Amino acid sequence: MPETPTRPDQQHFFAQLDETPVGVVDSVDESAAPASVWKDAWHQLRRRPMFWIASVLIALIVIVAVFPQWFTSVDPRACDLANSSLPPSAGHPFGFNFQGCDIYARTIYGARPSVTVGVLTTLVVVLIGALVGAIAGFYGKWFDSLLSRVTDIFFAIPFVLAAIVIMSVLYDQRGILTVVIVLGVFGWPQIARITRGSVLSVKNSDFVTAAKALGASRASTLMRHIMPNSAAPIIVYATVALGTFIVAEATLSFLGIGLPQSVVSWGGDISDAQRRLRANPVELFYPAAALALTVLSFIMMGDVVRDALDPKARKR
Amino acid sequence: MAWYVGRRFLQLIPVFLGATLLIYAMVFLLPGDPILALGGDRGISDALAERLRERYNLDEPFLVQYLLYLKGIFSLDFGITFSGEEVIDVMKRVFPVTFQLAVMALLFEGIFGIGFGLIAGLRKGKLFDSTALVLSLIVIAVPTFVIGFVLQFVVGVKLGWLPPTVGSNVNFKTLLMPAIVLGAVSFAYVLRLTRTSVAENLSADYVRTATAKGVSRSRVINVHVLRNSLIPVVTFLGADLGSLMAGAIITEGIFNINGVGGTLYRAIIQGQAPTVVSLTTVLVIVYILSNLLVDLLYAVLDPRIRYA
Amino acid sequence: MSHPTHEPIVDATGAVHAPHGSAPLLQVRDLQVEFMTNTGPVQAVRGANLTVYPGQSVAIVGESGSGKSTTAHAVIDLLPGTGKVTGGSIVFDGQDITHASAKQMVDVRGKQIGLVPQDPMSNLNPVWKIGFQVKEALRANGIATGKEADKRVAELLAEAGLPDAERRANQYPHEFSGGMRQRALIAIGLAARPKLLIADEPTSALDVTVQRVILDHLEGLTQQLGTAVLFITHDLGLAAERAEHLVVMYRGQVVESGPSRKILADPQHPYTQRLVSAAPSLASRRIQSAKERGVESTELLAATGGEGARRSDEVVKVENLTKVFQIRGGRPGQTTEFKAVDDVSFSIKRGTTMALVGESGSGKSTVANVVLNLLDPTEGKVYFDGTDLSTLDSKELFAFRRRVQPIFQNPYGSLDPMYSIYRTIEEPLRVHKVGDRKSRENRVRELLDMVALPASTMRRFPAELSGGQRQRIAIARALALEPEVIVCDEAVSALDVLVQAQILTLLNDLQAELGLSYLFITHDLAVVRQIADEVCVMKTGQVVEAATTDEVFDNPRQPYTRELLAAIPGARLEVFGEGIEDLPA
Secondary structure: OOOOOOOOOOOOEEOOOOOOOOOOOOOOOOOOOOOOHHHHHHHHHHOOHHHHHHHHHHHHHHHHHHOHHHOOOOOOOOOOHHHOOOOOEOOEOOOEOOOOOEHHHHHHHOHHHHHHHHHHHHHHHHHHHHHHHHHHHHHOHHHHHHHHHHHHHHHHOOHHHHHHHHHHHOHHHOOHHHHHHHHHHHHHHHHHHHHHHHHHHHHOOHHHHHHHHHOOOHHHHHHHHHHHHHHHHHHHHHHHHHHHHHHHHHHHHHOOOOOOOOOOOHHHHHHHHHOOOOOOHHHHHHHHHHHHHHHHHHHHHHHHHHHHHOHHHHOO | OHHHHHHHHHHHHHHHHHHHHHHHHHHHOOOOOHHHHHOOOOOOOHHHHHHHHHHOOOOOOHHHHHHHHHHHHHOOOOOEOOOOOEHHHHHHHHHHHHHHHHHHHHHHHHHHHHHHHHHHHHOOOOHHHHHHHHHHHHHHHOOHHHHHHHHHHHHHHHOOOOOOOOEOOOOHHHHHHHHHHHHHHHHHHHHHHHHHHHHHHHOOHHHHHHHHOOOOHHHHHHHHHHHHHHHHHHHHHHHHHHHHHHHHHHHHHHHOEOOHHHHHHHHHHHOOHHHHHHHHHHHHHHHHHHHHHHHHHHHHHOHHHHOO | OOOOOOOOEEOOOOOEEOOOOOOOOEEEEEEEEEEEEOOEEEEEEEEEEEEEOOOOEEEEEOOOOOOHHHHHHHHOOOOOOOOEEEEEEEEEOOEEOOOOOHHHHHHHEOOOEEEEOOOOOOOOOOOOOHHHHHHHHHHHOOOOOHHHHHHHHHHHHHHOOOOOHHHHOOOOHHHOOHHHHHHHHHHHHHOOOOOEEEEEOOOOOOOHHHHHHHHHHHHHHHHHHOOEEEEEEOOHHHHHHHOOEEEEEEOOEEEEEEEHHHHHHOOOOHHHHHHHHHOOOOOOOOOOHHHHOOOOHHHHHHHHOOOOOOOOOEEEEEEEEEEEEEEEOOOOOOEEEEEEEEEEEEEEEOOOEEEEEOOOOOOHHHHHHHHOOOOOOOEEEEEEOOEEHHHOOHHHHHHHHHHEEEEOOOOOOOOOOOOOHHHHHHHHHHHOOOOOHHHHHHHHHHHHHHOOOOHHHHHOOHHHOOHHHHHHHHHHHHHOOOOOEEEEEOOOOOOOHHHHHHHHHHHHHHHHHHOOEEEEEEOOHHHHHHHOOEEEEEEOOEEEEEEEHHHHHHOOOOHHHHHHHHHOOOOOOOOOOOHHHHOOO
């Protein structure tokens, strides 16, 4: 290197020690409170108003679904044609529909089948999907190839179309359980794919290899390390899926092939109401608004939970 | 590239066989006599029942029935409808309508979804972004049939801006509202996908490098941010063509469109199992092909795939 | 803040002139940069001063988080996210660009100041051809368009040392190796012939030999063009070798700056002193903790292995190891065989460290995984304490796992983010059913103490700890079962210099205390000198040279080893040798 004379502004300079005290190399901050992944996510969630709105809505909807009688003393099936399309009156805040049923009572009682279908289907789908996806991703080989092909087949049939076809065949067996099974059968591949991808990405982490090198068994590595670390995308998807299953049920009921007439449901009521939309739009509005609000609260929850669990967001 | 396409194509064969077998099994293997159930409450004539039984080889073992049905598909023989019409003739009549509707819906969601998504992504956290996010959630949450009825009622009946139903009068103006309804949910998804993608690419290292080259901001956004963000979006749009055609079942029912969905809707209501199977099979084929299209598009858009 | 230099003279037109000689090209004065975070504003740069003269090379040295990259990015107004310049001034070529408009900055970028970014993998847009991306730089700065530009692109790529440039320009980034991409990025950075080139860790992601070739080329090129270079680097050796003026940053402040040699020879600030003494590329000998304590290694052996006589002296012995992987091709039925490890033999003596050195793709990590019995060898045998690993049944394998433990490279991936530190360290004890809850908790305390972390750490989670702290946790976990051999796969490569030195010292102390044997996998020969007793140099699956560390450093026999040695940044500096007396005081 050529020896050049020091130029202006480039003389040897060093800061006074008191200006920049040199800390201990890599010291541990002992003052901060420990934060697990879940605690961290909770801190994120707590600050989001959308989380609180969604939580309150979901809580309310679930209470309405479980205890509809707390909210109305009117029997939603007690219809009197004499009340046909009457406007709101005392004790009947939303008025009556064409059949003379109380719209408010029907809207309240419609929550139960929707929420039941949503929750049960999500449970079925998560159980099957997570199990299949985890095994395929973790054990790989022929099981993985087989599963991937089966998933492709289920994917080749659009979800709603498949549900419509199969429900139309099972017309005489209509009911909540049938809807749950049909939606479950066609809903699990998506979650299996998500779980598989998630497991695959965690599987090769160094901490999994470290567990292997410790002598931990394959099954315990899967349950103790891989699944907890793969859970976030499954939780997010399941929350959003719960909403879409409710829409799917409503769509089927709307087409008259979901829940039978004997069950009070939003989809069925919307279907009835649309025929008289021009005469009495209110009849459509209430069940539709209740349905949309329910779905919206679950989708919103999924959205904020995704942000909170996003590993990219976690890195400060 | 050729190998990539070839492999993709070969992978479609088991998927096609599996999916059609699944549909066939769903309709013909489930409890109850599909032919007797056909007529619903009204019942059907013995002569037609006999004809259908023969047509679908219902006396043969199930797998033979399926194979004979497959053979029929390959010779474009999709069977006959309730009224005795050849299904292939029905398809020739209804598919162009649905295709036009689906393409219009696709254009709507593509143009507006990408446009709004880009703006939202560039202004992440600002007012436009949060508004777009909340609105997109609402669009996703409100079921298609509710959006359909409300638009039909407000725009079609009350305001009279657009015809509320289509019927035999199929043109751009009549299909506009159904297309918007059909594409509404996907529009919300495209918007969100574009937004996330744009926001992510905006902080990508190569975008910073491009800026450091001295390239202007508008060019950086067009050439680098948008171009790269489009990869997942276009993939979504391609796959969506298939779902839109299947999803038309509700929209066409609402707006009284004589397309695939409308025909399928009526066939389901009337319990015409053979027609349902045939139309569904074609929809599945469209869906599979649109997924193949996506794979090809993906290869075109992303050179890393092209040379894999 | 007092600054022991002449103040620049500002004339009536606002232009800044230095008192003597040529005017500075870049003058950064009291620069303040702030980032907005959830918890409020955080100062990333606090009053940084920096001067670069035309044609001069200056380096900013610092650890991660020191503000070195932030300072450089502030100069070209490319601060990420919420970053903002909140004070001070940046004067470039006599023009104050501190608060220049977005439009003005577009003119400055590329044309006046070029940038060679850090990671060649993520800095080229994967969907555009290399040629297109170079041409963009020409077009944006009005250098050339159309046919002429295509010709110029090929010239630039060739100039950056890319062979067959015309054909290469038509390829996509994924068809390039890391080194080739870095050359393309250099071509882009220099395309518009800027007066200043900011090189942000331009080669830290590359293999050492490639790194050296590219830096040599960059140096020659910028000297020929008369371009001033501002290096950003964490490597003091590299900085001193490549730049005539050094700026040392620590916690957002410039703690020391001056002529490179002077700083190396006579560091004033305690931080710089620490940095100089810890820089692996400048260290010349093994950390000798055991001997410093006055414990002879033979005594140690006797103390830990009471039955040492019966035990084999070679704790691990690898014989003719070969590992072949099947790689599936893009076409059906097309599989190729890839020989990752080719006939490798070596042994590790009890209580010593064996280093496997090689660049990426040399097969060193595959060897580590075979020794850990995580991979089965295609051919050859691995003996542990005299027992052939391939003969172990599942029960014996479980027992073997206790005796050999790994430490991995990436401190962010090697700990389960869902596990508290307590659970992480306790896991091996639980898996092997060692002791009860109470005794396990005591053991965790003991292990944390061994790696010099407070006991309160055990309630924490990996995300809260720094890279070095996580690596110490990984060491504690590995030590939990009192293993005899620890396989360190690039265990310190991802750490800052001072932390790296700290971990190396810790490993060395533990070895002396516990009689551990290490298999140390690394790409960094400089680290080898600090920790290893014996070295195997690997290249494309084969061992090219095996000898004691001193022999390899003093008397390398193979040209490849010599190449590796020469590539250590700072290897050509003789600051601590005789050269030091020659410097004027």
